[in-house]
Amino acid sequence: MSRKQMPGVIGVFTAADLDDAFPAGLPMVWPITEDIKIPTHWPLTKDVIRFAGDAVAVVVAGSRAQAEDAAEEVAVRATELPVVLDLEEAAKDQVVLHEDLGTNVVVHWSHGGGGDQAIFESAPVVVQERHLQPRLIPNAIEGRGCLAYGIPAAGEFTLVSSTQIPHITRVGLSITTGIPQTKLRIIAPDVGGGFGSKLNIYAEEALALALARQLGRPVKWIEDRQENYLATTHGRGVIHDCTLAGTEDGKILGLKFVELADMGAYFQLLTPGIPELGGWVYMGPYDVDAYWYEFTGIMTNATPTDAYRGAGRPEATYVIERLVDAFARRIGKDPAQVRRMNLHPPHVDAQTSIMGLNVDSANYEPTFDRALELAEYDQMRKEQAARRESGDVRQIGIGLSSYIEMCGLAPSEILGALRYVAGGWDAAEIECRPFGKVVVRTGTSPHGQGHDTSWSQIVADGLGITPDDVEVLHGDTAVSRLGMDTYGSRSAAVGGEALRQAVEKVKEKARIIAAHELEVSEDDLEWADGAFRVRGAPDKARTIPDLATSAWQAHSLPQGVEPVLEGTAVYDPPNFTWPAGTHVCVVEVDTETGKTDVLRYVAVDDCGVVINPMIVEGQVQGGVAQGIAEALYEEAVYDGSGNLMTSSMTQYLIPSAMEIPDMILDRTETPSTTNALGVKGIAEAGTIASPPAVINAVVDAVSHLGVTEMGKPASPERVWRAIQEATKGSPGVSGGLDGATPAQQEGGAS
Amino acid sequence: MIPAPFDYARAGSVEEAISLLGSDPDAKVLAGGHSLLPAMRLRIARPSMLVDIGRIADLSYVREDGDRIAIGALTRHHDVANAEVLQQLCPIVAHAAGQIGDPQVRHMGTIGGSVAHGDPAGDLPSVLLALDAGFVAQGPTGTRTVAATGFFTSLFETALAPDEVLTEIRVPKATAGWSFMKFQRRAQDWAVVGVSAVRANGGVHVGLTNMGLTPLRAVGVEEAVGGGADPASAAARADEGTAPPDDAFGSAEYRRQLVKVLVRRALEEALP
Amino acid sequence: MTQIAVTVNGTRREADVEPRTLLVYFLREQLGLTGTNVGCDTSSCGACTVHLDGESVKSCTLLAVQADGREVMTIEALAEADGTLHPLQDAFHRHHGLQCGYCTPGMLMAAASYLKENPTPTEAEVRESLEGNLCRCTGYQNIVESILDAAGQMSGAKS
Known part of the structure; x- marks a missing residue:
């Protein structure tokens, strides 16, 4: 059917129709290494559809209903190509997403490590695990949307967009559309949540501007939730091979992590930099002698990943804290005791850490002790012992997570050294x-x-x-x-x-x-x-x-x-800020069904000086809720053909007030030395700290049955399977990765 | 996510609805719309016409009728959940209706819509199956009552003819002992597996949600209980004759295990 | 096109709508009442909650024609005409019951409907009443506190 026959249709455009509209592709502003391979990313794909969400045409019509009717009639003649979703498969380059790059392995980065690397082989205790963290969908309840309008004759345009970054967007979209920055105004009105997903410059924004210019009329685009799941960036999607070197009496000597990170089908604004952001906190709040971190970024036929609340630091904290628990189990010590004896000593002034950056100030022990006190840790251990003793169907587990995060992005000089395009x-x-x-x-x-x-x-x-x-x-x-x-x-x-x-x-x-x-x-x-x-x-x-x-x-x-x-x-800040804290989670696991309920959640954070306590508490509560969601409910799942199976909120499980518990919060206050306000930052702490606290608690609840491993999210089935495996006396959930993405993998570590 | 275009007709009476349905083979009945509209928004369902029966007077009621309780097909889940007659004389129906979706869904969704949609994951159909409910259907040639056991024929398919309208659900009084176990990920979700158990005639009837293409009866369990088995050994037969789905909410293997746990717990609760 | 007459926030509104027009788009686009938000399109998140004849419903899963002849109330009418906040709005404000604010109209309308049914709920009941409303910012704690506070204010005012 031609567009003339479709009521209300103003135009249908493919990349060829808009060839002159975009002097450059969509921006990626963090080429983290000299030899990074960067695919060109056009607002509409010109050749290959590389993921479900890679748009091939745009329909402009008088109403949303008319546009949807017409979009249904757009016939795409496409040849089906093989897809690759599994990271290790993709790294073999049997299917290559971007022919011009010649490989899916587009970036490798390490900050160079610290301390004596031999310790990872020679230490008295060496714990090695592999952990998978599936893709997550950020899910701001307001999706993206934009309105482009202007005075085409004057070449002046305004884009109203649900974005976190109007200023950066002006620079980026000017380059993509050729509209000079002096003629481009970006307005971010009241924006309904972001969590990193609106820290980006998207194809639809560029298209709306280009079409407003071409058609000489305002163009509006509002994302629906399916589009949001397909085309708004995802988070996480990583595999870590982890090593902890320690002593029999509980001293952590070194931490080493080798990460594979799913970039998706293109780079979005910051994609390759996200794992690196975590790369500076893999020592956690612990005083270690040796440190190593590296990651490899790999292209797959899935939605591009990018910042999602915490951006790299939750991924890091999750594996550190899982590893510390595994270490405690290995040497038969209480995980609280192991953590406390390894906390970095306090310092009121900035001090260079093992990874090479200066930590602004630190005082971890009071935070840690307060968290255990509020959680009634000893009482909970007694309660746990009693339930184990009685063989209760419902067992309880206690999980800890101590974290440090790097916030206050960022000193421009350091960003420059890290090859980030802009300042901080x-x-x-x-x-x-x-x-x-x-x-x-x-x-x-x-x-x-x-x-x-x-x-x-x-x-x-x-x-x-x-x-x-x-x-x-x-x-x-x-x-x-x-x-x-x-x-x-x-x-x-x-x-x-x-x-x-x-x-x-x-x-x-x-x-x-x-x-x-x-x-x-x-x-x-x-x-x-x-x-x-x-x-x-x-x-x-x-x-x-x-x-x-x-x-x-x-x-x-x-x-x-x-x-x-x-x-x-x-x-321009002279340094980052380094908030820290300890969270404790108590869960109850139904050992027959695998279902987990959070019974108690304690968060004690140190974000420096607090300007408004109510806002700080709100940030923690919201962050913890997202972290509990990550630990127990959420996971983006693709089928083998690259279709997103969790394509709506009925399948992607955002928890409600029924699943998220009341939280017990407290703070300690160690002023930052970076700024005169003494503030450090709090918006990501909850999401960074909570996933390992919850998963550690789930493992702890069933560890007496022999369970030591648990994938994320700890869905009832996954927990049930872990119990089945353990009680059968088999060696544990397999860590084999053949033929599955992180999202599809069942088990956790091997 | 806007539905494809369709014609809309509001029926003033059941007879008018039947005649409208007869005029267009691709027409669908609209009651509360809470099963149909989501599918239409995804354009999975594309009826040519919606026959809105939502305004037909007198199809929303719950009343005692001899040894049965009669529930009008347009009675909303909210009203089913709060109906005193049901709370006293057939509490499992009121309880299960209160577990459907969320308050907003229960303010719109109707018992007749749930039954006619024939979703094997729905909460009420398996409860009604366990109760041996009767479904009153009116068509061009008159009214008939279909037993629940013969009503759910396949996935989203029922014994209703295209030009028949479900008008009433009839359930027995069942106060002797019952249990409703809905296992879901989030409160608002469909059941991964649901189990309803009702004592009847000295035995027990057990309905299963989301264990096959239709709501099912756990016949093996009922037999075992009838034969004097304890809940644990009876529940071991809970997955007999089932064909549970394999989806993101749970594998078939997991559901087979889960249904046994839930049936055992349901029997322990229903058979004190 | 089908002609409908809906009483919205106390005013009778007549309009021609396509049968497929969802109530939420009728409110937002035809009547300009943009306080009601669309979050999920699948009746999961509850951002679009309004009252139909005084009870909470999800306006993204309701056709405008289904509201014909009935009364709809949206968030725009929750406060008094003189701008005095509804006790729920006031409590959300005082308890920091919202962050980005996108889910908030739906939360308020769901709670307002529920408190009519149960004026003195427990915390657990409030949480259950919100099972169909998703918030990504707050972790729900301050929303629940706000509703409990408002319930206290409202039932106290009545007695």
């Missing part, structure tokens, strides 16, 4: 309006993190006004000119610190004006009770609203002082 700074502008209101323009781009609230607090505290008088503007490149957006637990540590510095600049200028108006020298002024006051005569004072008004009126400013009270700061 952020910016804030404060404009004090006359008569009391203050406008803040931040370069961060919140999508549920509550920056309006926290940023208002920083400004209100600093300027002696109320948070209600502060209006925070964000997410629009025409409003907040400068910024690097929101991801990687960076917003408070970088954007928040930039804002604090802008506050100081405002106050510097305000002090000059106050001294002038009060006819005293600046040194005679002190900042007290929300105003500049004359020392010894505190009633002689000027508030920020007073000074903002006089700076705006400019009737009588001191010589050389420009009108308007405002301050801008662009801040």
Whole structure:
């Protein structure tokens, strides 16, 4: 049927129809090695459909229903090609995704290790395991969507997009579409969650802009959930070969990890850099003598992977913490005892760690002890012993996870050394309006993190006004000119610190004006009770609203002082921040059905100084819920032909309030030395810490039956099978990987 | 995910619905729509016409009728779950209806829709099968009652003719002892396996959800219990005659194991 | 096209709709009531929850024609006309019961419907009442707290 016959259809376009629209493919901004092989990634594929989600045509119509009707009629003449989904199969290059690259093995990276590598063979105890972590689908409840419009004659365009990164998107889409950055405005309105999945620049955004330009009319695209599952980035999808070297009495001597990472069919914005982000935390919070990490990135016929809440660090923490438990079992010691004796000693100043980066500050023991106390660890062990003794069908298990994470992305100099294209700074502008209101323009781009609230607090505290008088503007490149957006637990540590510095600049200028108006020298002024006051005569004072008004009126400013009270700061962090913590999970496992319920969850985190406790707790609760989901429910599964089997929320199991428990939270506070606020970051901690806590608990619940291995997610069937295997007296779940992706693998370690 | 176009007709009476259905072989009945609309959104189902019976008066009721309880086909799950008559005289039906989907689904979905959809993973069909329910169907030539045992013929297929409308579900009073075991991943999910057990005539009837192409009776278990077997040994026969699906929620092997555990637990609860 | 007349937030609205128009798109696109969100398209997530004749339903799994002649209430009508927040909205605000806010209209409408049925629920009952509403941000804890708080406020106000 021709498009003329289909009601409402404005046009149907293939890559050939849009050949002139894209001077470059979609951007990938982190070529982590010199010899990385980078496939070209066009918004519409030009030759081969490399994954379910690799679009071949776009229909533009008057309504969504009409567009769907027409899309059904698009006939694709395609020859079926072999696909490869398993990482080790893909590495053999019998099926190569990108012919021009000649291989699926597109990148190999190691940071070079630390300490004596011989220890991994010579240590008294060497624990070796293989762990699989399946692909996950981030699932912001609001899918992606965008609206492109503009003045084609003037070459000016605006893209409203559900994105975490308006500023980075402007740069990237300018390159892809050829629209100059000076003519391209990106607006991220209220964005309904991201979790890394909107830390990207997508084909549909580029297409909407190109079609708006070509058709001379606004073009809207709203993703449905099936499209989201197919074409929005996935997370995880990795296999680790792990080695722990230790002593019989429980000292961890070294940790070594060799990782295979599923890149999917193309690189998205940061794909190859995600495993590397984890590459700096594979020592965990432990004091080890030797360290090794390397990974190989492999292309498969599946949705590209990229950042998903934690991005590399959950993958790392999961294998470290599984390994520590395995080590404790091997030497017959309590896993809490083994962890505690290996925690890195505290330091208040930055200290270089075994992997070569400086950890800003550390004090892990109080956090650890508090977590065990809140979990009633000893009591739980007694309860566990009693149930084992009675042979109860429902057994309980206790799982621990201690973690360290690298946040506050990132010092630009280090990013440069790591071959990341952009910097890691952020910016804030404060404009004090006359008569009391203050406008803040931040370069961060919140999508549920509550920056309006926290940023208002920083400004209100600093300027002696109320948070209600502060209006925070964000997410629009025409409003907040400068910024690097929101991801990687960076917003408070970088954007928040930039804002604090802008506050100081405002106050510097305000002090000059106050001294002038009060006819005293600046040194005679002190900042007290929300105003500049004359020392010894505190009633002689000027508030920020007073000074903002006089700076705006400019009737009588001191010589050389420009009108308007405002301050801008662009801040490049000197270091990362390093939050840490310990989580404890208690589960009950029905040994007949394999079903696991979380009975108790304790999270004690140290994210440095806290700006708003309620927001910090909310971030932990949400992060832990996603981690419990990862541990027990979620997994993206492909069939052998590359079809995504878990293609809707009825098959991809996001847990509800019925499955997620109430959590017991607490904090310790070790200020960061990286920024003057002392903040470290909290948004990813829950997702980093919780999956191994839960899986360790599941294993612990049935370890007396001989179970030592458990795949993720620990679905009832997987747990049941592990128990069957163990009680049959067989050697355990096979770690063989033939013919299956991580997503399809049953077992865990071998 | 918008349904393909279709014609829509609202029936004012059962007779009108029957006549509309007779006019178009690809027409489908729309009651609450909670089985049909999701399939239509995926364009797996593409009826040419929907005959909306949702406004037909007097098909939503629960009442005692001699030794039976009569439930109107358009009675919503929410109302089935909260019907005092059922809570007192046939509690397993009220209880199972309260386990379907989630509150919003129960506010729209109807018992007749669940039965007519014939989904082997549905909660109510196997309960009704265990109860030896009767299904009243009205067609162009009149009304007939189909026994539950002969009603579910294959996957999503029932004994209803294309131009028949299910009007009433009739269940016996069953207060002697019962159990409903729904094993699911998340609260809102379909059962991986479901088991309903009802004491009847000195024995027990056992219905199975999601263990084959249709809702099933665990005949072997019923026989064993009738023969005096204890719950554990009777439950060992729970997967006899079943053909459980192999899907992302569980392998067939796992379901065979699971059904035995659930049947044993159900028997222990239903047969004190 | 089929003509329908739906009372939405107290106002009778007449419109011509295609039979396949889902209630949520009728509300969002034809009436401009964009507070009701679409999250999953498969009646899993509950973001699209509205009230139909006073009870919670998922408007993504309901045809607009099914609402003909009936009363629909959306999140836009939960607060008082003068802007005074509903006790649930106020409690969500105070307890940080939302982060990105996308699931929130559905959560509020589900809870408002449930509290009519059970004005003094336990925590477990509140959790069960939310089995059809998914949130990816909060881990549910503050949502549950908010609803329990609002239930207390509302039943206290009545007694």
